Amino acid sequence: MTNVDLKKIEQAVTMILEAVGEDPNREGLLDTPKRVSKMYAEVFSGLQDDPKKYFETVFDEGHEEVVLVKDIPFYSMCEHHLVPFFGHAHIAYIPKGGKVAGLSKLARAVEATAKRPQLQERITSTVADAMVEMLDPQGVYVVVEAEHLCMTMRGVKKPGAKTVTTVARGVFETDAVKRNEILTFIRS
Numbered sequence: 001m002t003n004v005d006l007k008k009i010e011q012a013v014t015m016i017l018e019a020v021g022e023d024p025n026r027e028g029l030l031d032t033p034k035r036v037s038k039m040y041a042e043v044f045s046g047l048q049d050d051p052k053k054y055f056e057t058v059f060d061e062g063h064e065e066v067v068l069v070k071d072i073p074f075y076s077m078c079e080h081h082l083v084p085f086f087g088h089a090h091i092a093y094i095p096k097g098g099k100v101a102g103l104s105k106l107a108r109a110v111e112a113t114a115k116r117p118q119l120q121e122r123i124t125s126t127v128a129d130a131m132v133e134m135l136d137p138q139g140v141y142v143v144v145e146a147e148h149l150c151m152t153m154r155g156v157k158k159p160g161a162k163t164v165t166t167v168a169r170g171v172f173e174t175d176a177v178k179r180n181e182i183l184t185f186i187r188s
């Protein structure tokens with residue numbers, strides 16, 4: 001956890017507790033700043049990570065058809081309210097020239113991208129663009145579905161509302177049949 005100033009987070013949490021009218025010295029809250037600092041270091045650990053690095057190792061399998069890893073669960077933090085949003089990412093790509101990534105690396109790239117103050121759109125495009133840059137595939141199609149606590153526990157209060165974002169690159173940009181094929185697999 002380099003570059004994370006745990007002490008500063010602790011001080012900030014103490015100040016927030018004071019500011020909302022709590023007593024940071026009451027027994028139940030004594031260790032809270034420390035716990036929250038460790039929790040923030042964990043949920044923002046993607047800031048020390050790079051989704052692209054997971055695509056440095058590739059396999060030449062001669063596979064030039066669709067690879068889809070679906071239902072990758074993720075948890076992220078809305079950068080506007082610093083409350084969680086969470087759901088699933090689905091990543092499809094069509095390799096080119098033998099550049100096939102390890103399957104787990106798609107999930108690792110999602111994790112590295114999600115564990116930051118984020119927007120759902122940016123998670124979607126960052127993962128797609130990392131794959132384009134590193135794998136130079138024929139196409140990438142990333143679909144992210146999530147529920148935002150800032151829309152459910154506060155504000156507009158619409159529990160159950162789901163946000164779906166998609167990013168298509170390469171052949172998926174122009175080929176609606178290929179996109180629909182992926183959407184069918186995702187729903188099945």
Ligand SMILES: Nc1nc2c(ncn2[C@@H]2O[C@H](COP(=O)(O)OP(=O)(O)OP(=O)(O)O)[C@@H](O)[C@H]2O)c(=O)[nH]1
Pocket residue numbers: 078079080118119120121148150151155156
């Ligand atoms: N596009 C996008 N918007 C998001 C995301 N997460 C949260 N938001 C929105 O960010 C917006 C921030 O709006 P503001 O008007 O600045 O903040 P606010 O007064 O707290 O807004 P309300 O949530 O409507 O109460 C809200 O509409 C949120 O729903 C995201 O991942 N993508």
Ligand SMILES: [Zn+2]
Pocket residue numbers: 078079080081082083148150151
């Ligand atoms: Zn929000």
